[in-house]
Amino acid sequence: MTQLALVIDLNVCVGCHACVTSCKEWNTSGSAGPMGDQNPYGADPTGTFFNRVQTFEVGEFPNTETVHFPKSCLHCEEPPCVPVCPTGASYKRKEDGIVLVDYDKCIGCKYCSWACPYGARELDEQQKVMKKCTLCVDRIYDMTMAPEDRKPSCVKACPTSARLFGDVHDPESAVSVAIRESGGYALMPEWGTHPANHYLPRRKTRIKIHEDELERADNPLKVDRQLPKPGMAEPTLDDVTTW
């Protein structure tokens, strides 16, 4: 079975919010209706978003790290929001595992949002229905688009390629390889929701430089030990001969 999902690499996310704005732009222009904003230019603006980027500081000064954390619906394999829906408006697609809301059936009772531990669902104050990330379901299957464009809007927008998209049930897919080989993890595993979206942890990139990489072991000026050992700052034979 296919389970489409995002893999978000926290090691490369720079917190630029490009995924947030491109998500809003794509999804507010779709046939499902706008993502309403209230008081957008006022003192206290608010509105519906499918995707947010939050920032956390880990550690204590001076040993701190800033973690930018994009958060959207995780398309859980055991979505707790689906069985509680009284109307059947919330559902998980069998064919690709995307969790969707049928805006024409939703009565806006907000019960599903209570049942989501991640706060991934938001009630649209304009349309009065529950909304959430659709994994750009109106994009990824659009055959009029070039194949490389058939990806969620946030993935296309990310300037650092922090967002990967694919089938996490296919062991050979790029997302599965990333989860397997780069320590991909799920959020709040304690609730048994089995989120399909995964996150890749922060990784320290360290280079180990060995002594003989700094000093040429095969420097002919010292190989036969006939000449006094040149200092570290002295030129090597390569620099002094003209051949």
Add this chain to the structure above:
Amino acid sequence: MHPAFSVIFLTTLIGAAQGLFLALFTAQSYAAFKLLPQPDAHAFYGQGSLLALVLAALGLGASFFHLGHPERAWRAASQWRTSWLSREVIVLPAFMGLVFLYGLAHWLEWHPVLTTLPGGLPVDPTAILGVAGTVLAFALFVCTAMIYACLKFLAEWHSPLTVANYILLGGASGFTLAAAFATQTAPELVGFLAGWAAIITAVGFVSRCASLYRNCRLKPKSTLRTAIGVKHPKIVQKTQGFMGGSFNTREFFHGKSVALLRSIKWFFLLAAFLLPLALLVIGMQGGAAVLAMAFLIQYLGLLAERWFFFAQANHPQNLYYQSIA
């Protein structure tokens, strides 16, 4: 959680309606076994059912204010296989229908003997409707409570005590109302009903205190570490991704001070349990004004109790919304 007044009125009003119906049928059952004098069926059971029906209808009406699309509410009956909310949507009108038929049968004094029990006790339609209504009243309590109790990550609600409290607090307010109502229609039953109201109120007090005791000792299962998957003891949120509010900051935070929360807790412990208990004991001899006062105070107390019930629940999504900038 942010307490919604539509849901507070829904749960308290239908709770009182269910309790009142249970009180009516308890009295009828005792009277059938000749343990109580037979009251005026027309006035006590007929008008009492009408009162229960009005309360349930008011509660049902209040629930519509909770919906974004009330005109689609009929769809909510479809997912009864998985959703307790859907089950409540089915059981509530079914219960109201049975209360209506029960009240109608008493109002028309329709008592043909359908069968007799082994002891020679006659069974009439009101007895059968009453048993069915009792089953539905309990089913409705369970449905309403399970809407909250089934959400496992809302630890304050995820407990059998939630179901016990909905049954006991709804029952207490219904029996108190029945006692106050009986002063007008069946004075010979006032002592019996007020006595049961006092007992249920006392048991409800114990059960609610047990859940308060449990809730203040809960240790949240989710932390910022599991929420963002970074294993470090010190994580501080710097931004939540926006400067204004969002659905997440409005729906899941009550926005009131700890001091207010604490005073509401003491208010409801007093108004929903201790004061009505005292008034019920005083009014057992038949004081109409005292019993009416007992019900009004208890209902106000239960409104506060329900407000506190919602406000106290701490949703794990709040971990993601701790700091604006």
